[in-house]
Amino acid sequence: MIEEAIIVATNRTVPERHILYEILSPHWFRTLALNDAAHKLLVPLVIARISGFASGAKPDPKVGAFGLANWSYENFNFQDKYIPNDLKKRGFDIEGEMGDKYRNYPYATDMYLLWGISREFVKSVLETKYTSNEVVAKEACIADWCKEIQTSGQIPSFPTITTVDQLIDAVTMCIHTASPQHTAVNYLQDYYYSFVPSKPPALCTPLLKNLADLQGYTEQHLTDTLPIGLKDAKWKDWLLAAQLPELLSFKVEDRYNLITYAKSLYNVNKGRTITENKELNSESIKDAAKVFYSRLKNADLALTISLRYRLLVLLSILFFSQRLLLFRS
Numbered sequence: 481m482i483e484e485a486i487i488v489a490t491n492r493t494v495p496e497r498h499i500l501y502e503i504l505s506p507h508w509f510r511t512l513a514l515n516d517a518a519h520k521l522l523v524p525l526v527i528a529r530i531s532g533f534a535s536g537a538k539p540d541p542k543v544g545a546f547g548l549a550n551w552s553y554e555n556f557n558f559q560d561k562y563i564p565n566d567l568k569k570r571g572f573d574i575e576g577e578m579g580d581k582y583r584n585y586p587y588a589t590d591m592y593l594l595w596g597i598s599r600e601f602v603k604s605v606l607e608t609k610y611t612s613n614e615v616v617a618k619e620a621c622i623a624d625w626c627k628e629i630q631t632s633g634q635i636p637s638f639p640t641i642t643t644v645d646q647l648i649d650a651v652t653m654c655i656h657t658a659s660p661q662h663t664a665v666n667y668l669q670d671y672y673y674s675f676v677p678s679k680p681p682a683l684c685t686p687l688l689k690n691l692a693d694l695q696g697y698t699e700q701h702l703t704d705t706l707p708i709g710l711k712d713a714k715w716k717d718w719l720l721a722a723q724l725p726e727l728l729s730f731k732v733e734d735r736y737n738l739i740t741y742a743k744s745l746y747n748v749n750k751g752r753t754i755t756e757n758k759e760l761n762s763e764s765i766k767d768a769a770k771v772f773y774s775r776l777k778n779a780d781l782a783l784t785i786s787l788r789y790r791l792l793v794l795l796s797i798l799f800f801s802q803r804l805l806l807f808r809s
Contacts, residue, residue, distance in 0.1 A: 485633030
């Protein structure tokens with residue numbers, strides 16, 4: 481939803497030949513179309529119903545799943561969500577800590593790495609045009625962009641950009657939200673949510689009413705409550721709960737990932753002449769894309785090795801845990 485507002489604001493205020501549009505638009509392929517389908521079908525007809533936060537036959541934007549989504553949007557702080565800021569605010573000072581303290585928190589270590597790579601790339605590209613803070617502060621296009629996002633986009637925490645660093649951080653955040661962050665939130669949920677007890681869509685017994693009920697709660701009560709096992713029609717609930725994350729976790733096509741973007745940007749600018757686009761320094765952008773591609777490939781190799789190990793451990797735990805719960809039910 482955040483990226484959706486930024487896409488619309490960018491198309492309203494930034495010319496297609498502008499360097500901001502050049503660097504951002506490739507990350508927004510089909511985003512608006514997919515979000516529109518989610519608004520009309522996925523959220524009201526699927527997510528709201530199985531999440532336990534459905535608001536009835538006629539969705540009310542103030543309650544249930546819709547109320548939660550609206551509250552999250554209204555309280556989203558754009559600058560606080562920059563990866564270094566977000567991690568530090570939540571007590572994970574990746575910059576200040578040394579060693580392997582966060583070795584079991586892959587989101588922090590991986591995202592911090594990708595944020596750094598993306599920011600260096602954005603810096604290399606934007607500094608071909610914005611050589612000083614004065615250049616940024618005087619450009620009407622940037623001022624209009626910020627105002628449109630803050631007002632019509634209803635993201636008041638988006639910065640009023642007057643410096644090069646502010647611009648670099650904001651653009652990095654836009655790319656981060658569209659690619660690494662979206663992948664982290666969406667495409668890896670299958671490994672957690674497909675184990676139904678981790679996120680059951682429904683409870684099959686009444687809620688506890690008092691402390692005495694809680695104190696007398698046993699493992700059998702828990703398994704009876706979860707939509708698992710073969711009793712009655714619980715297996716249908718389990719099947720839906722286990723398969724939906726699989727449907728939502730398809731792998732990003734190679735032609736739409738960051739590595740392909742870097743390669744494409746390199747090839748586009750390699751063939752450009754100065755007369756084709758006087759607004760862009762094609763040679764410098766080509767060099768920035770080359771470095772970006774190389775760093776992403778190196779990071780991809782490192783993350784792949786790390787991910788395979790983590791998934792092996794996680795899947796082993798989930799497999800044996802699920803088998804145990806099914807056996808006991």
